[in-house]
Amino acid sequence: MKKIQMTTPLVEMDGDEMTRILWKMIKDELILPFVDLKVEYYDLGLPKRDETGDQITIDAAQACKKYGVGVKCATITPNAQRMTEYKLHQMWKSPNGTIRSILDGTVFRAPITIPTIHPVVKNWEKPITIARHAYGDVYKSVELKAGGPGTAKLVFDGADGSHQEVTIQAFKGPGVIQGMHNTDASIRSFAHACFKYATDTKQDLWFSTKDTISKTYDARFREIFDEVFQEYKARFEELGITYFYTLIDDAVARVIRSKGGFIWACKNYDGDVMSDMVSTAFGSLAMMTSVLVSPDGNYEYEAAHGTVTRHYYKYLQGEETSTNPMATIFAWSGALRQRGVKDGLQELVRFADELEAACFDTLGEGIATKDLVGLMEGITPKPANSAQFIAAIRERLEKRLAA
């Protein structure tokens, strides 16, 4: 069979631990036999990040900007324990955080749903996509420990010579202080990304903040969304979809009572937390896809889960693991499809569709990794380890591509 050709390279970002093992298996079994893969490769594995002083992460993000489409493996965000484990020179920042701030994108996370796995929330009939603002707030905050009594102030010195100042707290004893920010420009591009994604996928858009409490900060998010919506209002009416703003706590209650099938736009922290809640309720973190969309149309695809450390330690001891590769496979299919769309490569788009379909065929026959086995209903599951599961997908993919 002739391999499918590509024209523009895909930015490939390798990662760490168990997902790095899966990454190679997916490429060898499901991509390279079928696609004449053109990539610009960046090794974002922790040893390489340490060796390059994290420059490799910045280079990879720049490459995503240059070529427009990237696919990323999960990576370790170092903590104190990782410092000793990997003998690091520095506690490098989260690569995802770095990439997000360079691309200034919005992260959309959607569960991969299958008929044999029912969400914990019985009334959810359709996937819920979480749009997480990927810039600022607590992720770019500065913090201080106040050692004892004293006054903390919030100060803004305008470039035009203006000066604003408010007292945060007059401390009577020790405490903690945090300063965080966002920019109108970033909030505006977040709003555009959400309204665009809603019209692309023809789904309602919900947005929630806590603007009753945060009357300036969160209120600014709401104002900007209202402004930007005016540009999309006509298109929303045409498509019969709606934009709906509500308070975060009201949103949580409504989401639980809903049927699903909408996009929930969240501030950075809310999106971080709610996406884990939503993915778990849909079945498994291993079935959650994630794509970072920048306002200038660059895409970075990945799995929502981490490097699955616990499985990796077992793997290192020679144990067989049954780590679910679905979200990582869908990162590849998502990226290849987007590359195909951008370059007008119909065959590549078809390949991405067939790869996903082959995954659904496999799960449809009950062949599944251990994390899904206990969740399946109405079918007798056939547990598989990662290699067996990927081999089963390959078999079905070959059949589909030959048809």
Ligand code: NAP
């Ligand atoms: P994790 O890697 O997502 O894994 C947490 C647990 O979820 C696993 O132990 C496993 O449960 C289950 N799980 C996740 N993905 C799975 C899969 N594909 N197949 C089967 N089970 C899966 O989170 P973590 O252990 O908290 O973090 C590990 C490392 O990943 C950390 O160093 C963290 O910094 C990094 N991380 C990276 C990203 C990213 O790059 N996007 C995101 C999050 C975390 P059982 O053990 O019960 O089987």
Ligand code: MG
């Ligand atoms: Mg999280």
